[in-house]
Every structure is written in C-alpha cells, then in structure tokens.
Amino acid sequence: MTENAKTHVILLSCGSFNPITKGHIHMFEKAREYLHKTGRFIVIGGIISPVHDSYGKPGLVPSKHRLTMCQLAVQSSDWIRVDPWECYQQTWQTTCSVLEHHRDLMKRVTGCILSNVNTPSSTPVIGQPQNQAPPVYQNHNNLANKPTAVKLLGKVSESLGKMCCARPSMDRFTFIGETHTHTHTHTNQLRILLLCGSDLLESFCIPGLWKDSDMEVIVGDFGIVVVPRDGADTERIMNHSSVLRKHTENILMVKDDVNHPMSIVSSTKSRLALQHGDGHVVDYLNQPVIDYILQTQLYITASG
Known part of the structure; x- marks a missing residue:
C-alpha cells in the first residue's frame, strides 16, 4: 500500500495524567508501532489532553502542574504533544467533546495539525527544574543523557514551529466519514483515534457511566486504539457491550505483551511510591517528572 493510500492518524489520549507515567508514553509508542505494522496507517502525531480541574477526582492536583509534568515527559519526543485546551475551558469536557474539538480544529487548519493553538501566555514553559540538592529518587543510568534547562529551552526557541504543529506533506485531507461533492487528484484520509488502555475500554461496560450517544460518537465516528493493561481480557470486555460489538471494525487492539513491565504501571502506583x-x-516516572514533583512537593503526603 502506497503512502497516499494509507490513512493518516492522530492519536489522542485523554485522562488525568496525575502524574503522567512511563506507561502513558509506552501506550503511544506501542500503538504507533502496531498501526504501522498493519500497513494501513501512518501515525503523524500524538496528543496528550489532561482533564479539567473540575473533573472532581480525589487527589487530582491542579492542571498547571499536570500540564507541566506532561510537557516534561514528552520533551524529547518529535511527535507527541501536550494540548491544554481541556484545562483552559470553563468546566470539565466530555471525551466526546475533546475529540470533536480536535477534529474541528484540524479541519480549519489545512494540512497543519495544531496542538497548542489556543495556548495562552500563562501556559507553563517547558523546562527542566533546577534543584539545589540531588533528587531523592534518581536513575543514575540516565544522568549522562539528561538535558539541561539551557539546552532544552534553546531547542524550543529554535523549533517553535515544530512544537506547535506536525505538517504532513500532502495536498489535502479527507476526514473519515465526510461526504464530499467534489474530488481531488491527491486526497489523503485523516483520522483521529482515541488512544486508551483496556481499563477505559472496560469502563464502557459499566451501566450509566457513559452516555450511549457519546459512546456511539467515540467508537462509531472516531474509533479507538486499545493497549492491553495488567492482563485484561479484552475479548471478554468487548462481549459485554453492545456498542463495542456493533463497532468492532473501529476498535484496534494492539498486540502487546501483557507481561510487559509498562502494562502494570499506573498513576496510582506512582503516587503511592512517592508517599x-x-x-x-x-x-x-521519567526523571524530569520526578524532579518536578520533588521540587513542588506534589503527592509526597497522602493528602496531596
């Protein structure tokens, strides 16, 4: 299959990211690897969208901290970006609304996938926290490759365009599900897929947790990529939801090793380890994230 014949994909992950873990980044990497192996998709970008503060989850730290930790976690990635749109709304947004926002945004910006287009000047600056004392937790094997604040901020300054968008080399996109009355010689299909772990997939089966109409849009109109977590039985989960069974073709199950160390990593375990x-x-957690947590004293006590 030629590149023009493949569907170009943006992976969007919604969640608390309280804090963002190596497992979250692992999901992106494994999903991209799997989609490329199918020969049907080209992943051209990844978006991390932290939830609004009003989500009401116990122990959720303010979005300014979660945004900064997410930015630190992906500072070396050339394809995953952090988007603050959810955090800057007046109140909590549904996953369905977030997907629709990014679809509409991409439609408005021809050939350019903007991630931080709505970022106000108060958005946390991506940077390496500078601690006077060595961190309590430190992975000494990675110290040699640890970027300094000067190097990182210089990199951001030099490639601001890259930080804001990913520009695939194509004439135009046709969004999956759109109907057009005119044709073009070079038309590429663009699809936004919700990236999630099997735990979110399982939540679709909990009566009353999700609106049926939202599930129809998420799975039917957009589609999801599921990375297995903690040995979950994804086939059993699929059989417990009529919506999931109805849209099986829109659910892409990543073939990951269920015993992979990253499949059992979670934000909850990370908070407990810190406490x-x-x-x-x-x-x-990535070292820059650990440094920031220690600097701000997040999660160190059971109440935080």
Whole structure:
C-alpha cells in the first residue's frame, strides 16, 4: 500500500495524567508501532489532553502542574504533544467533546495539525527544574543523557514551529466519514483515534457511566486504539457491550505483551511510591517528572 493510500492518524489520549507515567508514553509508542505494522496507517502525531480541574477526582492536583509534568515527559519526543485546551475551558469536557474539538480544529487548519493553538501566555514553559540538592529518587543510568534547562529551552526557541504543529506533506485531507461533492487528484484520509488502555475500554461496560450517544460518537465516528493493561481480557470486555460489538471494525487492539513491565504501571502506583519513599518510582516516572514533583512537593503526603 502506497503512502497516499494509507490513512493518516492522530492519536489522542485523554485522562488525568496525575502524574503522567512511563506507561502513558509506552501506550503511544506501542500503538504507533502496531498501526504501522498493519500497513494501513501512518501515525503523524500524538496528543496528550489532561482533564479539567473540575473533573472532581480525589487527589487530582491542579492542571498547571499536570500540564507541566506532561510537557516534561514528552520533551524529547518529535511527535507527541501536550494540548491544554481541556484545562483552559470553563468546566470539565466530555471525551466526546475533546475529540470533536480536535477534529474541528484540524479541519480549519489545512494540512497543519495544531496542538497548542489556543495556548495562552500563562501556559507553563517547558523546562527542566533546577534543584539545589540531588533528587531523592534518581536513575543514575540516565544522568549522562539528561538535558539541561539551557539546552532544552534553546531547542524550543529554535523549533517553535515544530512544537506547535506536525505538517504532513500532502495536498489535502479527507476526514473519515465526510461526504464530499467534489474530488481531488491527491486526497489523503485523516483520522483521529482515541488512544486508551483496556481499563477505559472496560469502563464502557459499566451501566450509566457513559452516555450511549457519546459512546456511539467515540467508537462509531472516531474509533479507538486499545493497549492491553495488567492482563485484561479484552475479548471478554468487548462481549459485554453492545456498542463495542456493533463497532468492532473501529476498535484496534494492539498486540502487546501483557507481561510487559509498562502494562502494570499506573498513576496510582506512582503516587503511592512517592508517599512511601519507594525508590522504584524511577521505574514508573521519567526523571524530569520526578524532579518536578520533588521540587513542588506534589503527592509526597497522602493528602496531596
């Protein structure tokens, strides 16, 4: 299949990211790898969209911290970006609304996938926190490759365009599901897929948790990419939801090793490790994220 014949994909992940873990980044990498292996898709970008503060989840730290941690976690990625749109709305937004926002945004900006177009000047600056004392938790194997604030901010300054958008080399996109009355010689299909773990997929089966109309839009109009987590039985989950069974063709199950260390990493485990002074937190979180948490004293006590 030629590149023009493949569907170009943006992976969008919604969630608390409280804090963002290595497992979240692993999901993006495994999903892109799997989609490319199918020969039907080209992943041209990834978007992390942290939830609004009013979501009401116990222990949710303010979005200014979660945005900064997310930005630190992907500072070395050339394709994953953090989008603050959800956090800057007046109130909590549904996953369906977030997907529709990004679809409409991409339609308005021809050939340019903007991630931070609505970012106000108060958005946290991507930067490496500078600590006077060495971190309590530190992965010494990665110290040699740890970027300094000067290097990182210089990189951002030099490639601001890249930080804001990913520009695929194509004439135009046709969004999946759109009907056009005119044709073009070079038309590429663009699709926004919701990236999630099997735990979110399982939540679709909980009566009353999701609106049926929202599930129809998420799975039917957009589609989802599911990365297995903690040995979940995805086939059993699929059989428990009529909406999931109805739109099986729009659900892409990543063939990942269920015993992979990253499949059991979670934000909850990371917070507990921080509260208990567990050095294994370096297995859960990237070093810049750990540095920021220690600098701001997030999650260190059970109440935070």
